[in-house]
Amino acid sequence: MAASTLLMSEQQFSLKSSDDFLDILRAARPSGLLTSLDVTSLFTNVPTEETLEIIAKHVYAHPTLPAPPIPKKILIDLRLCTSESPFRAPDNKIYRQINGVAMGCPLGPTFAEYYMCKIKNQVLSDEQIKPELYCRYVDDIFVVVRDEEQLRNLRLAFEMNSVLKFTYELG
Secondary structure: OOHHHHHHHHOOOEOOOHHHHHHHHHHHOOOOEEEEEEEOOHHHHOOHHHHHHHHHHHHHOOOOOOOOOOOHHHHHOOHHHHOOOEEEOOOOOEEEOOOOOOOOOOOHHHHHHHHHHHHHHHHOOOOOOOOOEEEEEOOEEEEEEOOHHHHHHHHHHHHHOOOOOEEEEEO
């Protein structure tokens, strides 16, 4: 899927609330096994450099919206706002975030959304492992699959197409 349609297509898969999820289940009436995949430590594992490139491609190559009035280089330099951020730990010491997006960073949810959308597009393009139903709320993915083997294959595909690790639970 082209970068320009990245977020437009994500709206049909992203949940805003548990009511959204219930509405989707009622409408779809899925026949398989309802399960969940969970991203382990999503925010601290989002690759900031790669995600900035994903965002830049979407923002500067959109088919209908004009590019923002700031140079692409400045957008890419936003990595300074998302990584290596200082934070105070429970031990009252100040540390520097070195991996992923710092928790509490205002850009964190945006980065996570873009990165998750990218890997979702890659993984779900394979009809062999595509679940009957796919919905996501931040780092929680709800799927309806034929069986546990399809779920394991789906988890493996997500891990092979990203730097993330996933756990799953059977319904």
